[in-house]
Amino acid sequence: MPSFKDTFLKYDWNQIKHDIYTKQPADVERALVKTHRNLEDFKALISPAADAYLEDMARQSKALTLQRFGNNIQLFAPMYLSNECQNICTYCGFSLGNKLPRKTLNPNEIDREVAALQSMGFKHILLVTGEANKTVGLEYFKKVLRQIRSDFAHISMEVQPLDEDEYRQLIPLGLHAVLVYQETYHQKDYARHHPKGKKSNFFYRLETPDRLGRAGVHKMGLGVLIGLEDWRVDSFYVALHLKYLEQTYWRTKYSISFPRLRPFSGGLDPKVEMTDRQLVQQITAYRLLNPDVELSLSTREKTSFRDHVFQLGITSMSAGSKTNPGGYATAPESLEQFEISDERSPSEIVALIKSKGYEPVWKDWDVALEHGEIRTEAI
């Protein structure tokens, strides 16, 4: 079956890196005056040569985002269901080697978390788990979706990659979007960071968006963990992946996130430091390449940075996030995945968004709009 793997194997990491690092100011200028930009232009926009053009990029990115998305910022919150994990990942607080108590929420605890999130105003929710297929697998997800589908307007998931058939079973239960980050597209480094567990299978993860696309998911989120490898090259691969997916699964909507490595229990220092200025470059480069892709910013980023950068291309933000299961109401002390940086409450984030002339959007979907008849039968 054709997949992104075929495309991926045609590209060489070192060649891409060379292309990016040898871009000249003229390449950047050419990219900046175009209305439709290609991947070659994107290489210029994420190159060191583009640093001098950051203001131009930011202005164009802001204008494009306003035109396509209006003055709206979508709000969402993660809800961590479990921190159990069978993988060893060098950069993650949930890693199997991290000998700390594990927790998976039961239905009562989920109800309490839902109530807490609803009281804050959230209607878009992102369900997050580690990767523990035996205890937190398909059947657990089905139960959770059935339990909470009527509580939220939009349900996304960031869990272990699943098989196509498993996605097909979850989508009619209210699963609208799936986020799956490749972490890094550098195969050797990927193997070094994921020595044990199902996640060590680079290509199974790489082909997850293909399985999602074939299963008919409404939206999928891509990204890499910034800090594991050269962010410029990894960004190119995300853009390449996005282009392939948009052409292949054209009914699906796409989003990109920019998670930078954050401190966690037993943590790893980033191999590659990305400055705030570089993150702005990355965000605006994606917007200039693709005016329609959703760009999401998490509470990993510090307050002062989020206050400004959200106006330069971002379309959705998390707020008031807890990265541990039960963090909102039932088990505030459980093991978290990473430390968040922006600890402001959702109401403070709303006030910030409004103060900058934007409209905080709590609801931009309705589970009732999907698969009406099928969904009713699936309950």
Next chain:
Amino acid sequence: MENLQIADRTFHSRLILGSGKFSSAKLMRDSIQASGTELVTVALKRVDMQSQNDSMLEAVGEVGLLPNTSGVRTASEAVFAAELAREALQTNWLKLEIHPDPKYLLPDPVETLKAAEELVKKGFIVMPYIHADPVLCKRLEEVGVACVMPLGAPIGSNKGLKTADFLEIIIEQSQVPVVVDAGIGAPSHAAAAMEMGADAVLVNTAIAVAQDPVNMALAFKLAVEAGRMAFESKLGAVSHAASASSPLTSFVDA
């Protein structure tokens, strides 16, 4: 200026507003007021139907509400959404939008025709958003839609009437009102559509993301009125040659 008749309703204004991109509910309310519109379309996905005081609906206020099905990908999803809207918002008016391509939001003609036929049978006043396809417009007319809403350019592009040649054919052939929807980015585009003979225009992005949306809404109101008045006043024909004062054939009558 003549009134506009769509289904059983009469409108004085020929400007319909979209609601998705304003920076606040207050700005949206003020823009609606300045535009003089009597019909505002609201995406069902943005409405909190469990809430008694949804900010989108409050902003629309007393103006006619036109729910739209933005986000659905198939005819069956559109029909389901329409019934949900009718029940929750107490209106059988519906802007039918089926665009399975979330990138350019271009309408699916096959699913739209299928959904329109079923929705008309179910008693909806259907206003379908479509590509500027003259044949599709006639097919939709045959199944009983209240108007057709062909696009001028991709949604949100502000590019104007890129489909002008096809809009002219649609306007010439249509027996239901023609509302140019999508792509209108400046009051001059709206005026051009009205001069061409369109019955109304729908505008969102051009007003909502303007630096001064309220003033821009007023500008569109005036442009739509001017364009319509020009159409009703019968514009002079365009000629690329001068009219000779000494005709070549004058000798035949001499």
